[in-house]
Amino acid sequence: METVELHIPASPWTLALPLGADTRTYLYLILCLALSILACSHLLRKPTSSRPVLNPSGFEIIGLQRRIDFNNTAGGLITQGREKFPGKPYHLITDTCDLLVLPPTFAEGIRNNPDLDLTSTVEEDFHAYVPGFEAFRGGREDEITNMITEPLSRETDFALKQRFGVSNDWKEYKVYEEILDVVARISTRVFLGPELCRNEEWLRITKNYTVDSFIAAFVLRIFPRSLRSLVHWFLPQCRSIRQQLADARKLILPAVQARRKLRASVQAEGKVVPDFNDAIDWLDQEAKGDPYDVVSCQLGMSMAAIHTTTDLLTETMQNLAMHPELVEELRREIVEVLSAGGWKKTSLYNLKLMDSVLKESQRVRPAGTLVMQRKATRTTKLPDGSTLAKGQRCAVDSFGPSGMASSEVYDNPSAFDPHRFERMRGQPGLDSKAHLVATGPAHLGFGHGQHSCPGRFFASNELKVALCHLLIDYEWRFADGYTPKRMENGFMLGTDPEARILLRRRSQPEVELLGL
Numbered sequence: 001m002e003t004v005e006l007h008i009p010a011s012p013w014t015l016a017l018p019l020g021a022d023t024r025t026y027l028y029l030i031l032c033l034a035l036s037i038l039a040c041s042h043l044l045r046k047p048t049s050s051r052p053v054l055n056p057s058g059f060e061i062i063g064l065q066r067r068i069d070f071n072n073t074a075g076g077l078i079t080q081g082r083e084k085f086p087g088k089p090y091h092l093i094t095d096t097c098d099l100l101v102l103p104p105t106f107a108e109g110i111r112n113n114p115d116l117d118l119t120s121t122v123e124e125d126f127h128a129y130v131p132g133f134e135a136f137r138g139g140r141e142d143e144i145t146n147m148i149t150e151p152l153s154r155e156t157d158f159a160l161k162q163r164f165g166v167s168n169d170w171k172e173y174k175v176y177e178e179i180l181d182v183v184a185r186i187s188t189r190v191f192l193g194p195e196l197c198r199n200e201e202w203l204r205i206t207k208n209y210t211v212d213s214f215i216a217a218f219v220l221r222i223f224p225r226s227l228r229s230l231v232h233w234f235l236p237q238c239r240s241i242r243q244q245l246a247d248a249r250k251l252i253l254p255a256v257q258a259r260r261k262l263r264a265s266v267q268a269e270g271k272v273v274p275d276f277n278d279a280i281d282w283l284d285q286e287a288k289g290d291p292y293d294v295v296s297c298q299l300g301m302s303m304a305a306i307h308t309t310t311d312l313l314t315e316t317m318q319n320l321a322m323h324p325e326l327v328e329e330l331r332r333e334i335v336e337v338l339s340a341g342g343w344k345k346t347s348l349y350n351l352k353l354m355d356s357v358l359k360e361s362q363r364v365r366p367a368g369t370l371v372m373q374r375k376a377t378r379t380t381k382l383p384d385g386s387t388l389a390k391g392q393r394c395a396v397d398s399f400g401p402s403g404m405a406s407s408e409v410y411d412n413p414s415a416f417d418p419h420r421f422e423r424m425r426g427q428p429g430l431d432s433k434a435h436l437v438a439t440g441p442a443h444l445g446f447g448h449g450q451h452s453c454p455g456r457f458f459a460s461n462e463l464k465v466a467l468c469h470l471l472i473d474y475e476w477r478f479a480d481g482y483t484p485k486r487m488e489n490g491f492m493l494g495t496d497p498e499a500r501i502l503l504r505r506r507s508q509p510e511v512e513l514l515g516l
């Protein structure tokens with residue numbers, strides 16, 4: 001499989017920077033103002049620990065070219081770091097910070113360290129204090145449950161018919177674009193309920209905000225932190241995400257207010273409040289009456305959920321196109337399990353081959369080379385007894401020794417083995433590591449420890465429901481002339497957003513999924 005660097009702004013892994021002429025004038029003006037502050041701040045950013053530095057940046061005024069180039073060089077640098085300092089921490093000067101890269105053997109030791117925080121790394125890299133970037137603020141979005149399998153299935157059926165129709169003729173699609181829409185719809189069904197999941201305006205925002213805010217954050221990072229609160233008002237990329245946030249407010253607030261009003265009136269009449277089974281309710285329940293910004297929580301949740309889930313689903317569909325022998329096996333499993341148990345959470349649990357295929361797809365190509373990004377909120381100890389200074393950032397190299405591609409842990413780790421995790425089921429010591437939602441140093445696809453992905457239980461269910469519908473109701477193969485690729489940008493790895501497939505509806509599915 002080739003690795004390419006693509007520039008398609010439909011996915012957050014690729015960033016193009018469309019700056020207009022008037023913007024450039026503002027940028028140059030403000031850049032002049034910023035030079036002296038930058039020179040000082042870059043001198044101050046040098047690592048102070050005695051650990052080795054892989055890529056010392058030397059003196060630089062802005063380092064803009066180096067930071068832009070970092071998106072293309074990060075993968076190579078991490079490979080160099082792994083070879084040069086095997087099993088040892090080292091500093092890497094990234095496009096945003098001085099990062100201490102740790103081997104996977106440290107993952108267990110740092111996973112629940114209360115002095116290592118994830119939120120502040122996101123807030124720092126994505127300017128959470130700037131209007132328009134509110135969705136990057138730490139919020140209440142981690143209360144995710146997974147109790148709506150049946151409505152999820154109904155919405156998946158609707159969304160797939162919307163995108164792929166019901167024709168039995170082959171038609172060519174850009175798979176990422178189509179699956180992104182399907183995932184946005186079914187995720188919104190759970191986050192905001194049945195009305196907004198079919199609202200085109202909200203679907204546009206929920207799909208675009210992630211990519212647009214990544215671009216805006218990148219542009220804003222050109223400026224020193226002290227100027228960002230001013231500069232952002234003039235940047236078209238920041239203006240665009242502020243507008244999206246304002247549009248989101250107009251759509252979400254009336255729905256939330258209507259829900260609260262209904263709840264209050266039902267309670268006043270002494271009746272039982274209906275269970276709406278969506279994140280409007282979950283967030284309100286968790287807030288227990290405290291004020292919170294429901295719109296940025298909802299956008300933050302979509303941002304964490306939609307492109308990540310789309311990426312894994314698209315990657316798995318492509319793996320199935322490369323291994324068509326698996327399709328019949330998976331269909332047999334679906335028919336057997338769902339015919340016996342219907343659309344229950346336990347049925348999804350029993351789709352063991354499907355779980356293994358998804359987990360193996362994620363093991364071979366996770367969403368990032370580095371995971372568990374953290375910042376020390378105070379001086380703390382690392383598992384090797386050394387000290388991590390307050391403010392120092394660190395992250396774990398997923399592919400380091402004992403990690404996701406390690407021959408100490410996995411037989412033939414470079415091969416895609418769809419049954420790998422299915423075989424581990426029921427084996428003492430291995431069963432707990434076999435499930436898609438299980439995390440550990442040898443599988444960091446959802447991170448590990450106190451900040452591991454709280455949405456993975458929901459994502460796992462959503463992915464399985466979507467795959468059941470896709471496998472039973474549709475068939476697909478790569479479009480003629482298309483060669484599978486994967487892409488890399490900074491620490492992010494992604495499926496090819498340009499991948500083309502031929503897909504058609506099956507005329508005689510083994511089972512009627514909506515009737516279960």
Ligand code: HEM
Nearest residue numbers: 304305308309312372373445446447448451452453455459
């Ligand atoms: C296949 C889909 C997904 C993947 C691959 C994924 C991956 C990740 C990863 C790698 C992290 C960081 C973990 C760490 O640093 O230890 C994370 C965090 C997070 N994810 Fe996911 N995620 C997915 C789906 C979702 C969904 C569906 C939701 C919400 C419904 C969600 C919500 C979150 C939140 C809120 C955090 C931050 C947790 C914290 O701050 O402690 N994710 N995810």
